[in-house]
Amino acid sequence: MGIVNTTPDSFSDGGRHLDPAAALAHARRLIAEGADIVDVGAESTRPGAEPVPAEVEIERLIPLIAAIRADSAVAISVDTMKPTVARAAIAAGATIWNDVTALSHAADSLDVAAELGCEVVLMHMRGEPRTMQADPRYGDVTAEVAEFLAARATAAMAAGVARGKIWLDPGIGFGKHTTRHNLPLLAGLPVIVALGYPVLLGASRKGFIGVLDPGAPADQRIGGSIAAALHGAVSGVAAVRVHDVRETVQALAVWSAIAGADRL
Numbered sequence: 001m002g003i004v005n006t007t008p009d010s011f012s013d014g015g016r017h018l019d020p021a022a023a024l025a026h027a028r029r030l031i032a033e034g035a036d037i038v039d040v041g042a043e044s045t046r047p048g049a050e051p052v053p054a055e056v057e058i059e060r061l062i063p064l065i066a067a068i069r070a071d072s073a074v075a076i077s078v079d080t081m082k083p084t085v086a087r088a089a090i091a092a093g094a095t096i097w098n099d100v101t102a103l104s105h106a107a108d109s110l111d112v113a114a115e116l117g118c119e120v121v122l123m124h125m126r127g128e129p130r131t132m133q134a135d136p137r138y139g140d141v142t143a144e145v146a147e148f149l150a151a152r153a154t155a156a157m158a159a160g161v162a163r164g165k166i167w168l169d170p171g172i173g174f175g176k177h178t179t180r181h182n183l184p185l186l187a188g189l190p191v192i193v194a195l196g197y198p199v200l201l202g203a204s205r206k207g208f209i210g211v212l213d214p215g216a217p218a219d220q221r222i223g224g225s226i227a228a229a230l231h232g233a234v235s236g237v238a239a240v241r242v243h244d245v246r247e248t249v250q251a252l253a254v255w256s257a258i259a260g261a262d263r264l
């Protein structure tokens, strides 16, 4: 899954693709580099980010989704917590609603997801982006994230979302202390995978890499991002959400060729 942010403030690429033509060119590039899904978002969820009104999200996203759909059959996911935005995005050609609040932001999120019949990504977050990194606490982070995700999947199915449409995501960096929570949660990925749903992992360029490689700015975290993606693949995740598609596709191709070599 390649990331296309039409935001002025995303943590690693904010402002670079705010212009619609630049966002479309970026999406096309990620598709050419081998992305199976493009994830388009217009509201940054980085720590401290301010909310964006639904009309602004719609204005930024819908022409972009329609333009991607016009010349590609790639799967498009829309990264939004607002049902009105998801509805407009699906109408324009997106097929996946990627919701960092696991369909809990609005009272009608679950019902709208069921009505749209799209795939949904249910992500774990503790708190909300503005404040989530203030002082997150867990007992056993992996167990608590797994319990939350299983409960949200159950709630989605109770509202009418088909089991086969549900993805889970541990939400690396969302209300989690850099090393105390993100690293054990990454190590515990097989526990999330064992819940039985496809798992999406978003670790690309995130803050924990800049802690392990002190001072590395977001655009110089590619090695760490690939290490996390390969760890995800070994752990059985179904997809990785990344900024650097070409490098990640190459790493996964080499890894899977080696992993399959004893069967040749």
Ligand code: HH2
Pocket (backbone or CB within 6 Å): 003, 005, 009, 010, 011, 012, 013, 041, 043, 044, 045, 046, 079, 098, 099, 100, 121, 123, 169, 171, 172, 200, 201, 202, 203, 241
């Ligand atoms: N991370 C971000 C945004 N959306 N969605 C899912 N499912 N999983 C993630 O890990 C995830 C996500 C990161 O926040 P943002 O500020 O939007 O930055 P960027 O999109 O550049 O990663």
